[in-house]
Amino acid sequence: MENKAPRKVTHHDHYWKFTKKISFLSFVPRKCSTRASRYKDILTGAMGGNNKKDTDEMLLGLLKKHNVDFLPFVPDAGHARLIDQAFDDPDLQPIVLTTEEEGVAFACGNWLGGKKSVLLMQSSGVGNTVNMLSLVSNCNFPFVTLITMRGDFGEFNSWQVPMGKATPTVLMAMGIQVLNVRKREDLLNTVDAALYSAFSSDQRIAVLISQNLVGRKEW
């Protein structure tokens, strides 16, 4: 049998070698204060802006401030730490899904029973939700989804690009308001606005978190 030739080193290898995996905002200093004091900062309005504290944990605090109860999710590396933290938090219950449309239906049922869900997914999953979003639109359910983007900034895997490109258009076509977050300092403020607007006036909002902010996937 012919020996397999060693794989040729391409420019991709050099490119990705120096691209550190950045899990959702992981380069901000951690353990700079206790959880209790961080939550207090959020409650007292000190969050947002250019705050250098652990933004993932602040995001968790923000969800709690808005009395979100459930986090249905199809995982994404960008949401990984948020999901891990939510599993450790007695006030938030993550719900693992087999497909994103389950999360849309779950969130609607949750509101029928008086509770709040926020759906976590990546942009590739938006395509799976399309018809289920008619439930949200037709019944005016409050709906918030936090979507980490693929294929919008420095994507290596071309298979992720078509759905990434189509994500905002598809959401808007189904009547969902799209809020883009391209800078870290805008994240908490945008999520805060989305949660407030959705649950106080029955709005349907997707927060798209750019790949620029989430970090490139390590290969």
Added chain:
Amino acid sequence: MLKRREVTASLNGLREEARIISGLGSSTYDLHSTGDNSRNFYLWGAMGGAAMVGLGVAMAQPNSNIIVLTGDGEMLMGMGSLATIGVQQPTNLSIIVLDNGHFGETGMQASHTNSCVDLAKIAKSSGFNFSTTIKTDHGLKNFLTRFGDLPRPLFAAFKVEREKLVRSLPILDGVELKNRFRKTYDFLPN
């Protein structure tokens, strides 16, 4: 073989305060034919979503009994939700499938359950604490007698006849259906 409206009516007779979510098409008409009720949430679309809407309500209201009433086609489209429900183990959720083995709304094409697919076995292997397929009147009566005491999450597929029945149509207004359902838990509209 059972009659779908007889199954629906007998379940509805046992419901007490239970909330019922019905899947689109015949299941919604069947539920409405037993009499309208604010505790019903009728789906007119969102195929594949009935079980997950049910799980959403069940987890929001753990002291309230939730029944999902749907057809084989609707359940097949949301088959992954059986796995999701199995993981969550809600103790107040029952999934009832009226299984005629056909897509009744679209011209009676044979569905997967008409062939080799067994939804009750899928539910069982997904972690449902009770799962059964019922084909006879005797089975139905037996099930109804034990219904309140059976462990949840519960799954029951009723093998029903392929019938074309007069449609019994609930209101279409989704906002009204949502608001009146929420009102049964004393939630006011925004």
